[in-house]
Amino acid sequence: SQQGEEDPQALSIQEGENATMNCSYKTSINNLQWYRQNSGRGLVHLILIRSNEREKHSGRLRVTLDTSKKSSSLLITASRAADTASYFCATVRADRGSTLGRLYFGRGTQLTVWP
């Protein structure tokens, strides 16, 4: 079963603009990860944020985590046409009913960046 829900489902912006994608989840987590998938390719890991962290940066990416609201956001600054892809959040659950080691993926946000 899926854990995360990304919002919006689709986002269309111009090059140079910032793109913000959100992820909400239902249970307590150990960490949350963001992945990117280009059309016709496998997923590629972008960034991992642990439950005791609030913000993390990697190049033009900024991820925030609010465990009280059970939500995360991924910000891509100064977007480029090459950023066009689907973006997924995935959680590692901390509840007893979850299986150690597995990720629970959301349905993804399709980002289109127009040149």
Next chain:
Amino acid sequence: DAGVIQSPRHEVTEMGQEVTLRCKPISGHDYLFWYRQTMMRGLELLIYFNNNVPIDDSGMPEDRFSAKMPNASFSTLKIQPSEPRDSAVYFCASSPGLAGDKEQYFGPGTRLTVT
């Protein structure tokens, strides 16, 4: 390292035929995951292995699906007999150490079409 290798990249078969998908994980990775991705259901975890042992196969849709990992460098996902609703992209992923704390590395996927 070549990354996770999957074969074939594309498979077209007729309903009722046996299909075997293959995966070679990244050397040294202890965890191997099989996922299925469709437009309707998104990314679903089918099964995963730790040190060649199946840990969670609750996502395997039915008895027609089986997965094996005879050694640390090879895994197969078999569908017998195949049905049109099995049409999807099947991904293999591997992860080093405790998967819940590490990123997963995805292969390019096998696009399966069952007619």
